[in-house]
Amino acid sequence: MEQVIAPADLIGTWKLVSVELRYSDGDVRYPWGTHAKGHLLYSAEGYMSAVIASAERPLFATEDVLTGSVEEQAQAARSYVSYGGPYELHGNEVTHHVEVSLFPNWVGQAQLRYIEALDNKQLILRSAPILANGKQATGYLIWRRYASGSEN
Structure with missing residues (x-):
């Protein structure tokens, strides 16, 4: 029997606990490393925001947020992803309607996620197949509910 998911559950x-890409040939990759960090927020107003980053990102040589070498900027972009916008929940599917994203190709698109598991402590999302490193892959993202006052 499929779990009934209410918006309040999200x-x-x-x-973030982990993010992995699973390829049809059995290969499994961790695009932001095995110790990636991230947050996923779902608001009661129907908006979401997701950020994922490699655990140890190199610092820029400057403290100026609007500068940095082309190489520094490229490395920063490769080690980070974020997007946000309204979301809709239908059964075990949550659709993220992307309004802003580090990856500009997602803006204006819907990113579908399947809820594999959800309880008060853990959320497991599966992506629809995506193109990653030139091959089709499915993303699996495991999240732990943030508990106020804890070190999570």
Whole structure:
């Protein structure tokens, strides 16, 4: 029997546990490393925001947020992804309607996620197949509910 998911079940802040890409040939990759960090927020107003980053990102040589070498900027972009916008929940599918994104190709698109598991402590999302490193892959993202006052 499929789990009935209410919008209230998603609302809150989730911390990333892991993100992996599973390829049809059995290969599994961790695009932001095995210790990636991130947050996923779902608001009661129907908006979401997701950020994922490699655990140890190199610092720029400057403190100026609007400058940096082309190489520094490229490395920063490769080690980070974020997007946000309204979301809709239908059964075990949550659709993220992307309004802003580090990856500009996602803006104006819907990113579909399948809820594989959800309880008060953990959320497991599966992506629809995506193109990653030139091959089709499915993303699996495991999130832990952020508990106020804890070190999560």
